[in-house]
Amino acid sequence: MTGPLRIGFIPLVDAAALIVAVDKGFAAAEGLEVELVREVSWSNVRDKLNIGLFDAAHLLAPVAIASSLGLGHVKVPIAAPFNLGINGNAITVSPALHAALMEEIDGDRFDPLATARALAKVVASRRKLGAEPLTFGMTFPFSTHNYQLRFWMAAAGVDPDEDVRLVVLPPPYMVDSLRSGHVDAFCVGAPWNSIAVDLGVGHILHFVSDILARAAEKVLAVRQVWADKNPDVVAALVRAAVKAAEFIESPENLSEAAQILAQPERLGVDAEVIQRSLTGRLKISPEGTVRESGRYLLVGREGAGRPDPVQAAWLCAQMVRWGQTALSTEALKTAMAVFRPDLYDAALGHSGEGQASAPVGAFAGPAFDPQDIAGYLTSFAVSRRAP
Amino acid sequence: MSADQSPKIVIVDESPVRAAILEEGLREAGFTEVVHIREMQSLLARIYAVDPDIILIDLENPSRDVLEAMFQVSRAVKRPIAMFVDQSDSASIQASVEAGVSAYIVDGLKKERIKPILDLCVSRFNAFAKLQEELERTKSQLEDRKIIEKAKGILMKVKGLTEDEAYVLLRSTAMREKKKIGEIAQSIITASEMLK
Numbered sequence: 001m002t003g004p005l006r007i008g009f010i011p012l013v014d015a016a017a018l019i020v021a022v023d024k025g026f027a028a029a030e031g032l033e034v035e036l037v038r039e040v041s042w043s044n045v046r047d048k049l050n051i052g053l054f055d056a057a058h059l060l061a062p063v064a065i066a067s068s069l070g071l072g073h074v075k076v077p078i079a080a081p082f083n084l085g086i087n088g089n090a091i092t093v094s095p096a097l098h099a100a101l102m103e104e105i106d107g108d109r110f111d112p113l114a115t116a117r118a119l120a121k122v123v124a125s126r127r128k129l130g131a132e133p134l135t136f137g138m139t140f141p142f143s144t145h146n147y148q149l150r151f152w153m154a155a156a157g158v159d160p161d162e163d164v165r166l167v168v169l170p171p172p173y174m175v176d177s178l179r180s181g182h183v184d185a186f187c188v189g190a191p192w193n194s195i196a197v198d199l200g201v202g203h204i205l206h207f208v209s210d211i212l213a214r215a216a217e218k219v220l221a222v223r224q225v226w227a228d229k230n231p232d233v234v235a236a237l238v239r240a241a242v243k244a245a246e247f248i249e250s251p252e253n254l255s256e257a258a259q260i261l262a263q264p265e266r267l268g269v270d271a272e273v274i275q276r277s278l279t280g281r282l283k284i285s286p287e288g289t290v291r292e293s294g295r296y297l298l299v300g301r302e303g304a305g306r307p308d309p310v311q312a313a314w315l316c317a318q319m320v321r322w323g324q325t326a327l328s329t330e331a332l333k334t335a336m337a338v339f340r341p342d343l344y345d346a347a348l349g350h351s352g353e354g355q356a357s358a359p360v361g362a363f364a365g366p367a368f369d370p371q372d373i374a375g376y377l378t379s380f381a382v383s384r385r386a387p
Numbered sequence: 388m389s390a391d392q393s394p395k396i397v398i399v400d401e402s403p404v405r406a407a408i409l410e411e412g413l414r415e416a417g418f419t420e421v422v423h424i425r426e427m428q429s430l431l432a433r434i435y436a437v438d439p440d441i442i443l444i445d446l447e448n449p450s451r452d453v454l455e456a457m458f459q460v461s462r463a464v465k466r467p468i469a470m471f472v473d474q475s476d477s478a479s480i481q482a483s484v485e486a487g488v489s490a491y492i493v494d495g496l497k498k499e500r501i502k503p504i505l506d507l508c509v510s511r512f513n514a515f516a517k518l519q520e521e522l523e524r525t526k527s528q529l530e531d532r533k534i535i536e537k538a539k540g541i542l543m544k545v546k547g548l549t550e551d552e553a554y555v556l557l558r559s560t561a562m563r564e565k566k567k568i569g570e571i572a573q574s575i576i577t578a579s580e581m582l583k
Binding site: 040041042043044047048051052053072074139140141167168169170172173177180182 | 452453
């Protein structure tokens with residue numbers, strides 16, 4: 001290797017393990033010199049990784065899979081030796097939509113089936129009035145946010161392509177778009193949901209952990225070819241990220257970790273807001289209601305850092321369900337091969353034996369079985385699956 | 388679009404200067420239908436209204452992700468849009484990414500028509516970057532000059548030197564310490580402020 005490693009990231013809380021690995025010296029302790037490069041769009045991160053301007057990147061897990069499958073862009077096989085976060089997203093709605101949903105809700109307001117059914121009623125009554133369809137913002141066509149929003153609303157029969165509008169918005173534009181009425185709701189990672197609540201323009205309706213108990217969010221991504229050529233660097237990167245994740249997950253380090261992330265050249269937002277996401281204690285309404293969840297964002301605990309191919313299979317199933325790709329044994333194999341627990345285990349000197357997958361734990365539909373995606377998908381009424 | 392018609396080009400750029408440089412270059416090269424969109428909020432609506440053959444966007448513009456969605460949800464657009472650079476064109480994509488330009492091309496536009504446009508964009512983007520660099524350099528040179536003037540004043544006052552002697556002292560110190568004259572001047576100013 002010559003020169004420092006260049007690693008791209010998007011300013012989001014789930015880049016924590018990567019940023020802390022570099023800024024707290026865990027990467028240097030592994031003999032790595034790293035230059036972190038802040039980026040403005042997932043397209044940029046993907047392109048710069050694909051053509052080698054970046055050695056590694058903080059990447060949306062579905063983008064890593066799409067890139068390996070050649071969906072939406074050039075085909076570049078990606079390897080993910082470390083999982084940068086489990087969960088961490090939230091669905092935020094405008095005060096007007098929140099009031100409408102709470103009026104219609106029958107059941108617990110944190111139960112995603114109850115809110116989705118309320119949404120179906122709001123959608124129906126808007127249609128009757130001839131009002132414009134509701135618009136939902138998400139971050140990228142191949143994003144967990146896209147699939148999570150779709151999964152949630154479709155469970156109550158709301159067709160995400162027919163009954164509402166789903167639009168891509170860069171995360172920094174989300175809050176402004178909600179304020180201006182350009183969107184009625186959005187699904188995005190931290191800290192943007194909290195910022196909308198603080199500004200009084202949004203209510204956090206759901207933590208994504210209400211919808212899926214365990215959802216792979218971002219990965220540390222490298223090109224497959226690069227991983228093959230630089231196994232020692234990959235292993236050192238994984239060890240640095242594992243140590244950083246351990247550091248972040250220790251309660252006594254929370255405020256220091258939040259400070260590191262808050263730096264202007266990293267996330268550039270208030271440390272207190274970042275700390276809320278790390279602790280899972282979030283203000284969910286402008287009036288100050290606080291909700292706490294032990295599953296809001298998992299940086300390293302509960303084995304979050306170890307990539308799980310079953311998660312990749314679930315994301316691949318969503319791509320099939322929403323018509324982004326056709327189901328094939330080959331595609332599924334390629335998708336699952338992006339998540340590399342073997343590289344993770346090798347870096348830590350673990351055998352990897354006895355490591356069971358934790359269930360995805362979706363609130364609707366049958367238990368997910370990567371061996372039978374076709375069967376799994378037939379249980380969902382709303383689908384764009386190519387015939 | 389018929390073969391001899393000029394393709395309709397949209398430039399999405401928040402920098403009016405760069406957009407102007409690009410637009411001028413395209414017009415000089417005979418591409419007459421060029422529209423500049425600066426407003427990001429209603430980007431998609433504007434693009435649908437113009438219905439371009441080619442969309443050029445600054446790589447540092449977060450709205451790139453919005454464009455990526457356009458060619459995913461082709462049901463929402465009149466024509467599918469694809470990124471120009473295909474698998475075989477990794478040299479082109481590298482050159483354009485390095486220059487900071489990204490191009491989206493409506494499916495069906497011939498490759499030999501696209502190539503000169505993209506090449507032109509890359510060279511114009513590079514020219515703009517160079518211009519920015521020069522501007523920065525001039526600015527820092529001006530800044531240096533101000534600092535040197537101030538340091539000379541301090542030396543003249545404290546050591547009773549003439550202006551020429553003060554400058555010679557600054558320069559010789561800089562040469563001896565292998566530093567820029569501006570840096571030496573700055574340390575004199577800092578030191579004199581500390582000793583106040």
